[in-house]
Amino acid sequence: MPKEYENRGFLLKQRAFLKLYLLNNIPKQKGYGLKLLEELREDFKQYGYSPTHSELYKVLHELTREGIVRREKKLLGEPGVDFQEIIIYHLTDKGQQEKELYKKQMKAELDRCLGLLNKAVRDNYGPLLN
Template structure:
């Protein structure tokens, strides 16, 4: 049996995979990008990093440490995320599965609204 609605973490992973497709970056930038795209969905930093760690453990993305020079604060180390060798393909499959689940959840919500309101 399917869960009642799509899990929030699955949606967050889709957002992250789309951001990783756009550019190799780090968690803070992904947080800002997601917030800019959807004002109603503001995941916390811990949610972002949990999802990134899960995607890493699933073999979809990998981490790269990189040193950057930031104005006024000197040298910093950031962790950038990118797809593994077959990660892009795995990401497309995952996104399609979540899309199907979101569509099912939407039909369920629409039915509940129509039946009760």
């Protein structure tokens, strides 16, 4: 179960936000944890957002627990040369379906948050108001 996204509250949680990105990024490249993190940090740099490795791993663990991704251990670099072990993530079949469902939920949630923030701009900076 994808644990239906509930958060009826203020803005969406970082955890949910990262989950959305990971579900989309994992299938694309064969990135491992820190690699995915680097990419996201680069992506969000101009928005002043730099997620922590801790938070990213927590999402990956959660996705693993839920059976949405599968872990594959590999060696980074040349075998026999570099012994650094990394973990590559793949979407499971179940994950494929959950991903689509989750994306739909998150689209609604993103729209809700955009609405809320846009309203704040209108209410506090809008025309006709001091």
